[in-house]
Amino acid sequence: MKIQKSLLYIFLFIVSFSFAQNSTDYKAEREKIHDLVHTKLKVDLNFNKKELNGEAWITLKPHFYSTNKLVLDAKAMVIKQVTLNNQKLNFTNDDFYLNIDLPKTYTKDEEFTVYIAYTARPEKVKDKVTNIISASKGLYYINANGVDRNKPTQVWTQGETEGSSCWFPTIDAPNQKTSQEIYITVPNKYKTLSNGLLINQTKNGNNRTDYWKFDKKHAPYLFFLGVGEFEIIEDTYKNIPVNYYVEKEYAPFAKEIFGNTPEMIQFFSDKLGVEFPWSKYSQIVVRDYVSGAMENTTAVVHGEQAYQTAGQLIDENKQENTIAHELFHHWFGDLVTSESWSNLALNESFANYSEYLWRAHKYGKEDVEMYQFENANLYFEGQNSDKSLIRYNYDDKEDMFDLVSYNKGGAILHMLRNYVGDEAFFASLKAYLTRYKYQTAEAHQLRLVFEEITGKDLNWFFNQWFFGKGHPDIEISYDYNLIRKTVTVNILQQQAETFQFPFAIDVFEGTKRTRHNVFVDGNDASFTFPFNKQPTLIQVNADGVLLCEINENKVLSDYIFQLKNAQLFAHRREALLEVAKKQEEKNAFNAVVEAMDDPAYKIRILALENVDLINKSSKKNAIEKIKQLATSDPKTLVQASAIETLGKLIDPEMKPILLNALESKSYAVLGKALVALYYVDKPLAFKKSKELPDEVRKILATPLTQIFIESNDDTELPFIAKSVVSGMFLFGDDTTKALYQRAFKKISKSNDTEAIQNLVLDMVVKGNQYKSFNFDKVVINLMRTMVQDQEKSTNSNKVKNVAIIKESMAKLIQ
Structure with missing residues (x-):
């Protein structure tokens, strides 16, 4: 599973929610009493009740010891009947387990198939510890009643870690493996996706039953069911179907988003020496997904952040790492679990x-x-x-x-x-x-x-x-012996546990670099190397392989040399940030400007973000360089950063460059140009912002929010409200978060009921999506703040707004 950096990693930092590791209980592998052999399902979706009516044929055998009992995971299900060979079996079930009395004692060599008729009720799934309704439903209905015209009706599943047993009975543990087949009955307008191959489709009036079959073995958490109105964009790898399920609006961009998939399959197959082991590879993008993506075998699901248009893809495909990640799971996770x-x-x-x-x-x-x-x-x-x-x-x-x-x-x-x-x-x-x-x-x-x-x-x-914790925290010092012409590199580990590791050290004599590979096996280690002339730089962890933190004393001249000569991006980046602190010195300023030609585009961006242009008249050459980057850098993200840097000058002479940038196909460039133009020609920037198509406005929400907040344009509060939660917590840098905090305060005290509704709706969606990380508690606190602001105000809509907010709080709390 890929948990998006923007949707989890950064989120975890922002909401300050971390899981403590206080338990001393050993978490063992689930004991194998029975082995799953095969799972056959027939399911019919009840959109009105958000339930699933199902029949399951579960084939198992005792793992080793003979037994006449069977326990299956079956969360919040109504079990209607259990039979074996047409013989009704006695059973009990609670909110978590289905306990079945088998008709005889089975040995480890005897397979048997139990039939279970059941109704899955994902909205009633409870947490085992708290015994309250859980956000981990396993089966998710999106806009089930179709009331929201801005959102399609969809159904999808999320099995990891133990969500599959929310929609079919199974042994929901990663150490189980089963083949599967599933019959899915849906209205004819919907497409379906599951693991394996679509064998046939049978129409029955307004409904249709799709039969999916998966012959290989995989873990229950990798089962997938997806339903919705999707366009299927077809691709191939050798003779294997590779398909992309997207909403119609994004069909023209599907191959730009996912089109590297066949090449990835070929590359990973060759690199591992193990050919892609499955019969097909499909990827589907769904709404309101609870994570970044999930590696369901042959049926990968992505959250809607995967959707991108040409104006975004020209900057970068933000989903590409995730696409590779989920594909590689088909060897590590799906094939071997x-x-x-x-x-x-x-x-x-x-x-x-x-x-x-x-x-x-x-x-x-x-x-x-x-x-x-x-x-x-x-x-x-x-x-x-x-x-x-x-x-x-x-x-x-x-x-x-x-x-x-x-x-x-x-x-x-x-x-x-x-x-x-x-x-x-x-x-x-x-x-x-x-x-x-x-x-x-x-x-x-x-x-x-x-x-x-x-x-x-x-x-x-x-x-x-x-099995160990932490990483090396290293103090580096140097001893030079000018008589013997040697330098000794001293490596002192400061963390509690001593690590041993290979370590690369580069010694620079002028621009000539000599690599020394050593092995550190003690807390305090020293290595001596000869030189012909006084080294200009010693670069430790020179290959960047060791995961460590390094402390060493360097002066400005060291960092300038490192910025210009270090091979690794990380070392040049480190040097740039240090050099940028000393730009009052001309050689430091010049080094920052030179870094704008670095082969790594993120170094160029970092240089643009940190260059000191306060004294514009003395830095004309640097400004000319930035203007060149703004118009001709091969990376549009660098162009955007250059435009942002020029915008900080608030110089009317930059207006032609900014107007030209408004014609860019890159949304990153367009967004930065609008903000920069706002500080040069407010009426024109405001006019251009209002003229953008809705689909572009949605993507450029952050720069437009900056313009509308700065201009106190309250007519745009409903638009701004749709992005506040993501801007405050899930995306962006500190400046972006501060911007959306201002927007939140403005909306919470406003008289605009539509803006209030948009904001609380977004908060409810985000709170429900990330309930398992306690984000709902953060959202509820925000809603309480909104209630307080509304109750203190004299707004005519105060009573209505407070009612909207409190109703939404109740939905999150239940």
Whole structure:
């Protein structure tokens, strides 16, 4: 599962909600009393009641011990009948389990099939701990009654972690594997999607039954059912169908969004030495999805953030990493599955690392280095040093879906690859996938495969990185011996536990660079290297492989040299931020301007964001350089940043450049140009903003909000209100969040009932989507603030507005 950075990682930081790891209870793999063999379902959706009427034929056998009892997970279901060989069976069921008395004692070699007639009631699913209605419904009806004209009616499922048992009885554990077939009855206007192949469709009046069949084995949490009015855009990989299910509005952009998928399948198949193991590959985009995306086998689901238009895709495809991530799960997660949630990293760390692999293959060195830095930086910012990658003592299984399992795990795999070498790394992955295909595994089995292939004992690596906590926090110092012409690099680890690791150190003599690879195996280590002339820079962690934090004393001249000569994006970025602090010195300012030519576009952007142009008259050359970037940089995001930088000058001479930028196909450029123009020619910028088509206004919500808030245009409050929650909590930088906080205060005290309605509707949707992360509590507090503001005001709509807000609060609390 991909939990979008903007929709979870940043969200977790903003709402300050983290899961404590206080439990000492060992979280074991689910005991296997029975093994699932095959699952056959017939389901009929009840849109009015948001329920599902189903029939299930579950084939099982005892795992080892003979038994005459069967327990299935079946959350909030009404069980109508249970039979075996047409014989009615005694059963009991509560809100969580279906307990069945079998007609005899079955041995481990005997398969049997129970038939269950049931009604699934996802709206009544309860949390096991609190016993109150849960946000994790498993089966989600979107706009079921069709009242909302701005949202299509859809039904979709979310199985991870234990959501599948909300819509069919099963053993809802990752260490189970079953084949499946499903008959889905829906009105004729809807398309359906499930795992495997669509075998046939049978019409019956206004309804139709689609029969989907999946012959291979996979875990119950990977089952998927999707229903809605979708366009199906067809693609292929070799003879395998590759399809994209999107709403009609986005059909023209589907191949731009998802079109790299066949190439990704080929690349991953070749890289792993294991051909794509499934019969098809479909991706579907749904509304109000509860996460970023999910790797349901052959039927991947994406949230609506995947939808992008040409004006956005020209800047970047923000979904591409997620597309790679979910695809790679079809080897790591779907083909070989973590036997328990404690071992989730065997799924998510590999999927995270696939993003690195794909970007390196498709876009090259500079691009993947930018990705690598940002991936690690999210982990460092997340304050997760108290958690190990493999965890057996979490409080809740949902705790495992964090920056350790994803970002740190991906970085650990990169370190393992660097240590054993490329050939051994991918040979080991091939052996692991081949040995455990259609089965489950734990981290020790991965280690044993690597040891078998490489001949190395890797207990130290796995104990340190998979089962240990934290990362090296290193203090670096240097001792120069000018007589002997040597430099000694001192490495002092400051964290509690001592790590051992390979470490790359570059010694620069002028621009000549010499790489030294050493191995650190103690808390305090020193390495001495010769030189011919005084080194101009010592660059530690020179290859950027080690996941660590480094402290060292450098002066401005060191950072300027590093900015100009370091190979890695992360090192140049570090240097740029330090150099930018000293721009009162001419050489520092010039270095920042020179960084605008850096091959990494995010360095160019960072230079534009940090350049000091206060004394414009003395910096004409720099401004000319920025004007060039604004009009001709090959990356539209750099053009946008350059326009934003020029806009800060509030100089009417920039107006022709800004007007030209308004003709750009890039929405990033267009948005920055509108804001910049506003401070030069307010009436014109305001007029241009009002003239934009609605679909463009929606995408440019943030820059337009800035213009409308600055201009005190209350007529636009209903438009602004639709983006406030996302702007305050889920997207953007601190400046964006501050902007939407201003907007929230303005709307909460306003007399505009439409704006109030739009804001609380958005809050209810977001609160329900992220209830499992307690975001609903944040939203409820915001609503309370709105009530207080309304009750203090003299607005004529006060009573009506307060009623709207309180009704919405009740929906979230129930």
